Amino acid sequence: MEKALRKYGPLFVLPTFAAFLIGFVYPFFQGLYLSFCQFTTINNAKFIGLGNYLKVFQDTSFLDAFWFTALFSVVSILSINVFAFALALILTRDHLKGTNIFRTVFFMPNLIGGIVLGYIWQILINCILSLVGQPLLALNTKAGYWGLIILMCWQQIGYMMIIYIAGLQNVPEALTEAASIDGATSWQTLWKVKLPMVMPSITICVFLTLTNSFKLFDQNLALTAGEPAHATEMLALNIYQTFYARAGAQWKGLGQAKAVIFCILVIVISLIQFRATHSKEVQQ
Amino acid sequence: MKNKAKALNGIFSVILSILSLLYIFPVVMILFNSFKQENSITTDGAFTLPTAETFDGLTNYVNAIGAQGFLSSLGYSLFITISSVAAILLFCSMSAWYLARVKSWFSTMFYYLCVFSMVVPFQMVMYTLSATADKLKLNTPWNIWVIYLGFGAGLAVFMITGFMKSIPLEIEEAAMIDGCNPIRTFFSIVMPMLKPTLVSVGILEAMWVWNDYLLPTLVLDIKKYKTIPMLIQYFRGSYGRVEMGPMMASIMLTIIPIIIVYLLGQKHIIKGVAAGAVKG
Known part of the structure; x- marks a missing residue:
């Protein structure tokens, strides 16, 4: 069979592979090359070696964006996963009424796109801020930071909750029953039986929230657009602004170099995370 | 013990109900504001209900659909997502x-490239990708699907290959021995077995494409074509003064179809997400 399929190989693989070359492979390597160039359009790229990379580390806005992103990611990963897991635990209780409705409601914000979500929350948060007499989002870094976290929680808790529910439902009843016969409290059952058994779900959820938070763009653009004075600008938005909000020969190369560093950062962090939580998974 | 569990369930029901109301609140707030007159939509008045004086009926909706080109954006978004x-x-x-x-x-290389592409942030390729799309004339709503196929292939190939490994080879081999060529085997044997996975992948990719903002903004000519996320952003970005009424109406018009589709296909969507995550 392999032989027959091999003969038809081009038909099966070529459409996707060609699109993949156009949509990913070629732009990726061209981007890698351009990060060593000075350019305003692709056609006038001039090789300048490591110049762009040296400039990235002198660009304080990039470092600020990095710390803002890191701080945002840590808090949002923790809060999303803790709340999502707690909701999943409650919703998998026996004889709780209306679980389906709750599940439906909590998942809903996920389907609404980042741009729309950002504006909805901008209107809401600005209203609260003006009612309590605080400066609006455009002048309020702290509100921008917490606004982004609340917005991300609102959007992502439902999604992660669904994954945790699926994980918890896969824990064999025999195990929890055995634990309770042995006299384990429900707290002990949670820590010693359920948590180790849902470790694969935790790996996935932490991975998803980590990459989502680090790559966040739409919500950042719509909610605060980096205001005030780039103080709430995350890495993705910082790169975008370097590319498109500035005129001058040096900016695009600098932006591309930032993008390469950003890319390496995301890959390294997700690898470390994956190794760390994956190793805690137990065989069923 | 039983009574305690029952009481706890009661408490949880109350907490979850309050949380649900809080969850729906932002959308309800936009809904109410979308019925207000333009000059009654103020920053600190977003939580007040429309009154007899400020109520404006469907004017904002009419404006959003008429002058702001909502319908053509809806059309582009629909076509791009479906294709x-x-x-x-x-x-x-x-x-x-x-x-x-x-x-x-080749198989090994392609597979690992797909896995790799899932982690790479879009900013890495955004400039070169939009230049490539321009050069190849893939910059209209009618053929932007090629770009989406290329950039979305990673997740789809990864998930479907993972599932494929768990379905038995014997069925396909039997079909081939009976004289099916690979094309027929694929469409009449393999494809039907893939259905649950295709539903999961389809839902995940549809959520991504429908809500995607940056890729179409960079690839399409914004003066000619605006998808819905582009239209909403355009409202805020390019005018000196934002027309809040039509803006609220547009947000509602964007959300309502999503909620209808969600309520209709709720079971599949939630199952699809859970299944997709377990395999991914």
């Missing part, structure tokens, strides 16, 4: 079958 998801499902499942069944250096 991209259809292309991704068809071509990626074909590729995934090949990758799962034929062992070669």
